[in-house]
Amino acid sequence: MADPLYELLAPYFDRPSTTSTSEAIPLPTDPTTDAYLARLPTLSLQSLTTTESSYLNAATQSSLRSLQALSKRSHRSVITATDHLSNLSALLPSLYTRSKELGDALPQLETAATNFATKYDRAAENAVLDRRKRAMLLSRNVDRVSDVMELPTLLSTAINSSSAAVTQGTGGAAASGYASALDLHAHVKRLRTLYPDSDLVGDISRQADDEIQNLITVLINGLQNPSLKLAGAMRMIGWLRRVAPELADDTYASLHGQIKGRSLGAATGEGSLGALFLVCRLGTLRRTLDALDPLKDLADQEALRRSESRDRQETWIGGAQTERYLKRYVEVFREQSFAIISMYKSIFPSALPIPGLAGADITSPTGTPIQTPTISESTSTPFFEAEDDKTPSALATFAPHLVDMLSERLRTYMPNISERSSRDSLLTQVLYCAGSLGRLGADFGMMLALLEDELNEEGEAGKPEETDEDDHEWVQVMKKHRVQASRLELLASGVGSGRKTSTSLDSRRPSAVPG
Known part of the structure; x- marks a missing residue:
């Protein structure tokens, strides 16, 4: 119905003037025209004659206000776009020129890229790439490298803390610190x-x-x-074996090498650690004995007075301070020497005289040569060559050195003691010391005979007279010592048998029956 209505109203449309370009006859296909023509049949004749004109005026005013608001909002953008579009004619030739220059530069870029790919080709060795790879690898492993660089500091800290723990007497902390230090060194x-x-x-x-x-x-x-115990000594020797394996190598093996596929290092396992241990403990023993210097000074004063009395041809009576000093010296010597040798044998149980040395004399711990049989590879080849020099064990030379220390001290200060009972008491104490070391294979009881002969030779009477063997002082002391030892054994056996006898009698006695 819209088309007939449009044809009906078309003659009444306002014709646009020739000078106006904003006004035009509405087309029937225009959505606004089509919507308005569809609305007209819905209105009554009265509405068309009365309110339609006012409605059209209101719609016109509304459209005008919308256009004014739109122009107010967008006029700057429209002006700017117009200015840009006005320069488009100049920009297009410039764009063409730049595009042509870019096209001309592409071959050079391709050539440079080809040269770069050829220069930094991974298929061939390249110092620059290797340096960059190392730098990248270092960058990725910077944490690990920093940890590795801190290893010496950690090792120093562990050693210092362990040393402080040893000074304070905390053995457990020292052991853990030394173990950590050894583990760190093994890792390095x-x-x-x-x-x-x-x-x-x-x-x-x-x-x-x-x-x-x-x-x-x-x-x-x-x-x-000075307060070193067996457990601590064994731990320290074990740590020294780990940190200084050259000390654990046997002296024979280091001097003569391996012969016939065997070495003395496997036979003893002591190396230089045994000698090092004995030297350290000997230094401790000397420092402990040096603590008796105040008593030694008193003994020296008595020796000076004895010398003066001998010069005046007077009989010397005295020696109490010397006796006190020597008894204390022998007591300290006995305790320390027994501890040293017993610890040595516990730490180095295999450091014994080496069997199988062809024609070699091996020194026992008491210093007595012992002839050992020959062990050979065959009936004609000895275990070691005959021309090899055989060095005695460290313990074999250490025990005689200790005995020499004691005998030298007794030889120097024994003449100060004039009373026979005091001398017998001191010699008995020396015999007890010899028996104590004799339990470890270092009995030096027969040293008293040599000591008495030396003292008689250096005595005031010159050459001693010939006396019966039983009249020697050391013989009398030895007899008394053996008598006392036998009495103790008899007393111990008697007490044991008495207990056993009383027990047996009680078992045989009939039990009392209560009435």
């Missing part, structure tokens, strides 16, 4: 084995070796501790 050595060409690992290994040398010094000082 393993890194050195894995990366022998690394300068960083080599520098860290050298620093760790310096700290281990400090640890060796600390351990050696620990072996000289």
Whole structure:
């Protein structure tokens, strides 16, 4: 119905003027025209004549206000777009020129890219790429490298803390600290084995070796501790075996090498550690004995007075201070020497005279040569070559040295003691000391005979007269010592048998029956 209505109203449309371009006849296909023509049939005749004109005026005013608001909002953008579009004619030739220049530069870019790919080709060796790879690898492993660089510091801290723990007497903390230090050093050595060409690992290994040398010094000082016990000594020797394996190598093996596939290091297992242990403990023994210097000074004063009385041809009576000094000296000597030798035998149980040395005399712990049989590879080949020099064991020379120390002290101060009872008491104490060391194979009781002969030769009467063997002082002391020992054994056996007899009698006695 819209089309007939449009045809009906078309003659009444306002014709646009020739000069106006904003007004035009509405087309029937226009959505606004179509919507308005569809609305007209719905209105009554009265509405068309009365309210339609006002409605059209209101719609016109509304559209006008909308256009004004739109122009107010968008006029700047429209003006700017117009200005830009006005420069488009100049920009297009410039764009064409730049595009042509870019096209001309593409071959050069392709050539440069080809040269770069050829220069940094991964298929061939390239120093720059290798350097960059190392830098990237270092960047990814910077945490690990920093941990490795801290190993010498951690090792030094562990050693210092262990040394402080030893000073304070906390053995458990010292043991854990030394164990940590040894584990760290073993880790550094393993890194050195894995990366022998690394300068960083080599520098860290050298620093760790310096700290281990400090640890060796600390351990050696620990072996000289006066309060050292067997457990602590065994731990320190074990640590020294780990940090200084060259000390554990046997002296014979280091001097003569391996012969017939065997070495003396496997036979003894002592190496230089045994001698080191004995030297450290000997130094401790000497320092302990040096603590008796106040008593020694008093004994020296008595020796001076005895010399003066001998010069005046007077009989010397005295020696109480000397007796006190020597008894204390012998007591300390007995305790310390027994502890040293017993600890040595516990730590180095295999450090015994080596069997199988062809025609070699091996020295026992008492210093007595012992001839050992020959063990040979065959009936004609000895275990070791005959021309090899056989060095005695460290313990074999240590025990005679201790005896020489004691005999020298007795030889110097025994003449100060004039009373026979005091001399007998002192010699009895020396015999007890000899018996104590005799339990470890170092009995030196027969030294008293040589000591008495030396004292008689140096005596005031010159050459001693010939006396019966039973009249010697050492013989009398030895007899008394044996009598006392036999009495103690008899008393001990009598007490035991008495207890057994009383027990047997009680068992045989009939039990009383209560009435």
